[in-house]
Amino acid sequence: MSVECRDAIVDEPVGSAISSALLAHYDVHARDLPWRISPAARRAGAGLDPYRVWLSEVMLQQTTVAAVTGYFQRFTDRWPTVEALAAAPEEDVLAAWAGLGYYARARNLIACARAVAGAHGGQFPQTEAGLLALPGVGDYTAAAIAAIAFDEPAAVVDANVERVVARLFAIATPLPAARPEIRTCTARITPRERPGDFAQAMMDLGATICTVRNPSCLICPLASHCAARAAGMAEALPIKPPRKAKPQRTGTAWWIELDGQVLLVQRPGKGMLGGMRALPDDGWSARADGHAEPPVTGQWQVIEAAVGHVFTHFSLELALALYRGPQIDKVAIENLNGIWWPVEQIAEAGLPTLFAKAATVAIQHR
DNA sequence: AAATCGGGGAG
């Protein structure tokens, strides 16, 4: 039932009819988002700031609009330009990113800002190829910035567009094998005029109408063009591979508090929660449980299953052990290479959510 | 091609 996306099928008039219908709908129903500008300002000729487009796109990678909005506001208030972000201490940026997840994005964000502010003289590259060379900028983000900030007719394909296009052309090939065909079809319907609005309109459509479950085909501006709709198979597409089961791991975090300060560590720069401040722990990972051996001798109050947390590829049940004295082994503490942080200011430590939850439990048991 | 890497919101 798959409709091949060839020139003969998706010819110029058909592609134009789709983009025209979508843009007309977008002009009325576009979501009002912090990284967008008003239609009135747009008509007056205002352009989008590439810095804000880039920042929003990186934050939105695998992350919902609702989760990003507050972070975007705080980042742009605190660092209004790419030069300001480039000049910020790395620990400040990582702490500001805490809770948003996928922390490699934050590390790449800093590297990218410094590359743009330095080697590129403060200007983002304006071509897809140039953007693609930046840290943390892949196929999707390069195309999105090129289209939205620089008016280039790039094929912007995110998970929303994958779904919309797979349905429009009834592409029944399972993902990820269907991606080349989806990309070709997306390029075929991307207009030379307003490519940035088109990309955002496609994503709005996927987020609000052409949803994963229960798509609202009755109000869809593209319903008359949709092959999956005609075949009664819209909700079944795209076909996704089965997902693997998550292993269940256990670990222990250590709460060592002296004189109102708790010992934190900075995690290694790569891997899980890389570069982030954290409670010291027993080495749990996606591959293995933690060893549960306390880092210093003494009396510990253990709170079993203090925190349950689900990561992308495993679940973790984290025990929390609170140090209860009587004395502290100064040498062993030094070996932890930690930093003492005022407990009253723990919210400003920039702990990832797992450890923020653990800290909350610890404070309740103080 | 498959695995790694967070967190939260929707249903």
Next chain:
DNA sequence: CTCCCAGATTT
């Protein structure tokens, strides 16, 4: 509870 989100990078 399950599913998935404006993906990139490494293996």
